[in-house]
Amino acid sequence: MTISLTSLMSVHRELDALFLYHQRALLHLDSALALTALQRYEDELLRHMKDEEDLLLPIYSQRSEYPAVGAPKLFIDEHEKMRAHIEVLKDATADLADADDIERSVLRILGHEAFYLRLSSHHDNREGTYLYPLLDAVLSADERLDLLDRVWQGSELRQTANI
Numbered sequence: 001m002t003i004s005l006t007s008l009m010s011v012h013r014e015l016d017a018l019f020l021y022h023q024r025a026l027l028h029l030d031s032a033l034a035l036t037a038l039q040r041y042e043d044e045l046l047r048h049m050k051d052e053e054d055l056l057l058p059i060y061s062q063r064s065e066y067p068a069v070g071a072p073k074l075f076i077d078e079h080e081k082m083r084a085h086i087e088v089l090k091d092a093t094a095d096l097a098d099a100d101d102i103e104r105s106v107l108r109i110l111g112h113e114a115f116y117l118r119l120s121s122h123h124d125n126r127e128g129t130y131l132y133p134l135l136d137a138v139l140s141a142d143e144r145l146d147l148l149d150r151v152w153q154g155s156e157l158r159q160t161a162n163i
Helices: 005-027 031-063 072-098 102-138 141-152 156-160
Strands: none
Touching: 005 031, 005 102, 005 141, 031 072, 031 102, 031 141, 072 102, 102 141
16 A cells, blocks of 8 residues: 555545534524534534644655745645634634524525635645645655644544555
8 A cells, every 4th residue: 555645645535624624503493503613614624734734844845846836835825824814713613602583694695605615615725736746756755644644643533544
């Protein structure tokens, strides 16, 4: 079996599943569960971003020959935008408990989330096209295994990874 950093795309699928769980809670007008699910999503997302920013992107920027559309700064900028959107979504979800018209508020949140999901999907595609494959190309199998071990350390999402 080939050890590949593209196995980290499984984290993106798990994050998508957590976000969908949050959205289903919104559809059922369960604001407490929606907020709890969104917080879990944020925790896992921030952990993943930190791993990329602290472990993967420094190596990528030093050793990879990346095109302009795969520049490390783009990944960092997208992470920052995603963090900001999640804060807005958490605030809006927390405010649902006091909403006069919860259905209207949920529809507004889902509209914001549609934009966020497009940003997230675009970011995931960039990582799957540039970050992980280009790192795979410049790292030895031992280096890839070491990085994967460090990324997966303590993660609840490892159980679904294909490594």
